[in-house]
Amino acid sequence: MIAEQFDVFFFDLDGTIYLGDALLPEVRPSLERLRKMGKTIRFLTNDPRPSRSQIVERLRAFNLDVATEEVITSGWATVRYIQQQGYSSLFLLGSPNLRAEMLDALPGVSIDGEQCVEAVVVGYDDDVKLKDVNTAVQLIEKGATFIATNGDPSFPMPTGRSLATGSLVQAVQVATGRRPVVIGKPSPTIFRIAAEGLPSNARIVMIGDSPNADILGAHLMGYTAILVSQTPVRFPSKWDFRTPDATIPSLACLFEQGWAVREWKRPSFPWPERVEPGVAAIVFDHDGNVLLVKRRDNGLWGLPSGHVEVGETVEEAVRREVLEETGLVVRVERLVGVYSDPVSQVFQYPSGDIIHFITLSFLCTIAGGTLRANEEESVACGFFKPAELPQDMLPMHPSWLEDALADRRCAFIR
Known part of the structure; x- marks a missing residue:
């Protein structure tokens, strides 16, 4: 049975342990049975408003035996992160409970500063007043670290959806142009803090009801992830990090025979935040040599390539990228291929952005211009024989070049 396969059980709260004011079926006997088996239990919630003691009181009202140390809110995880980073002055947008927990756990740390603080916690x-949001923006612009307790943009209410932390975070992010350090699920930070003090070889499983928070977050950490749901969820790609390793209708299934858990094997690419269109140019000179650019950001050689900007056609994007990177004017002859392999086309940038590109590769010919490297984007550029390409190339570009060469040979035969 599933319960025997793991040493540590991380549980989401709302939707997994309780729903609103009601304890979900089979929760109490399942938790009691896990404790009798000697299992370690942690409760993880993205709600930054309540203190850990308030969560404990709520769980004990359901007749659940819970210790404060077993509860990890995104607010408490933020407190631990601040302790680890050693910040001494903060500006906080948050609940009175989070403020009180910070004051208790961070003696000597200034939390109400509005000038020259080291970090802003959203x-x-x-x-929360708009004036305070504006103060947060201005402090971040002056250099304060931008920390978000979590990124959930909204949560359900009986009257409809309500704003949540993520909405404030996005407002501050848009105003400052800065990405926050996010603490709550699916960020690995809250999982690392929940795992503090556990043996390094502990077998950990995350059980929750949200593919986007619980399942994705666990998989980013390399943990097995189980979804509590009456209906299975499916995603188009077998590589999707949000796909659970098992789906169970209730916690009672942890102790029943016949429920299988797949082994999570993390793909070799980071989980992308979004998918964007890209273009690449395969440009040959009169001698059949191919144009390559050595990129400044990663030091690798590759075909001239980049983003499609708003309002551009893909052909306009190809011509612009080649001109910007190499100084050459090109004619776009034809499409060679469309590529989207996540193993080679998910890129993580110093800014923190992780993007999966769908790249349209075009065969191009030179129409004018003067070859020169763009100092902002590239170290060097030049033409190479297809049989003598540099060793340090972007991994997907040689195969795109092969497709173009095959296409050219077919054109010559015709």
Whole structure:
């Protein structure tokens, strides 16, 4: 049975342990049975508003035996992160409970500073004022680290959806142009803090009801992830990090025979935040040599390539990228191929962006211009014999070149 396969059980709260004011079926006997088996239990919630003691009181009201140390809120995980980073002055957008927990756990740390603070923490509270959001923006612009307790943009209410932390975070992010350090699920930070003090070889499983927070977050950490749901969820790609390793209708299934858990094997690419269109140019000179650019950001040789900007056709994007990177004017002859292999086309940038590109590769010919490297984007550029390409090339570009050469040979035969 599943319960015997793991040493540590991380549980989401709302939707997994309780739903609103009601404890979900089979939760109490399942937790009691896990404890009798000697299993370690942690409860992880992205709600930054309540203190850990308030969560414990709520769980004990359901007749659940829970210790404060077993509860990890995104607010408490933020407190631990601040302790680890050694910040001494903060500006907080958050609930009175989070503020009180910070004051108790961070003696000597200034939390109400509005000038020259080291970090700005964006959480959530119904009484947050626009003036405070503006202060947060201005402090981040002056150099303060931008920390978000979590990124959930909204949560359901009986009357409809309500704003959550992520909405405030996005407002500050848009205003500052800065990415926050996100603490809550699916960020690995909250999982690392929840795993503090556990044996390094502990077999950990995450059980929750959200593919985008619980399942994705666990898989980013390399943990097995189980979804609690009456209906299975499926994603188009077998590589999708949000696909659970098992789906169970209730926690009672942890102790029943016949429920299988797949082994999570993390793909070799990082999980992308979004998919974007890209273009690449395969440019030959009169001697059949191919144009390559050595990129400044990663030091690798590759075909001239880049983004498609708003309002551009892909052919306009190809011509612009080649001109910007090499100074050459090209004619776009024809499409060679469309490529989207995540193993080679998911890129992680110093800014923190992780993007999966769908790249349209075009065969181009030279129409004018003067060859020169763009100092902002490239170290060098030049023409190479297809049989003598540099060793340090972007991994996917040689195969795109092969497709173009095959296409050219077919054209010559015709």
